[in-house]
Amino acid sequence: MKTATIIRHLAFEDLGSLAPVLEARGYKLHYLEAGEDDLRSIDPAGSDLVIILGGPIGVYDEQDYPFLADELRLLKYRLDADLPTLGICLGAQLMARALGGEVYPGDAGKEIGWLPLSLSEAGEQSALAPLTATDAVLHWHGDTFSLPPGCVRLASSLYYENQAFSYGQNILALQFHPEVIPQTIGKWFIGHACEIDSAPRVTVAQLRRDTEKYGQQLQQSAAQCWQQWLDQIEGVHTKSGQQTTAQV
Secondary structure (H helix, E strand, C coil), X not given: CEEEEEEECCCCCCCCCHHHHHHHCCXXXXXXXXXXXXXXXXXXXXXXXXXXXXXXXXXXXXXXXXHHHHHHHHHHHHXXXXXXXXXXXXXXXXHHHXXXXXXXXXCCCCEEEEECCEECHHHHCCCXXXXXXXXXXXXXXXXXXXXXXXXXXXXXXXXXXXXXXXXXXXXXEECCECCCCCCCHHHHHHHCHHHHHHCCCCCHHHHHHHHXXXXXXXXXXXXXXXXXXXXXXXXXXXXXXXXXXXXX
């Protein structure tokens, strides 16, 4: 059975729409809770797929959250080896830093809510292509990052140029939240209540209305994205494994 190791920073920010896709493909899902589980014990090459999810802390906060250094070490190993790895929001920022990019508070302030996403030419040729059918995706971040060397920009928003990038054949970083599903987003409104209150022009009422308008559309498009990306990494990974075996 294939394995997927998932690092979660908040209980309600989980795999969402990605979970059933992975399970249908035969992946065994293993969640590790940042701040509770020992992330140093992870074998960086021990899982077919590693996913690092979002959270309200900054990648530069290692002094307060020492486990971030463990996540960076894990990522550096996997990114250098081009092992299938996905980062969402904080996960994407950690990937950017691990690859030599700068992560910092965004000049445009917090980007919270359902807003359009623009795919680059490379993005339109990538697994993100199904998102062209969506009118808006969920954004929920205050930090942003520079595009690391060797990475390909896949998507941007009105306020932030770097919303998604790829690195090599098996690495995908997403600043926005394609995984969110309408049925559970109410947990976000509770867990992030203080952040919503501190963000100008953001209200729970508007977030609910926009979720009703765009949520199902995103869930359907995201499921196609997950399928296409998994097709890509499983094909590349299998081919690589066959070549390695042949060389041995």
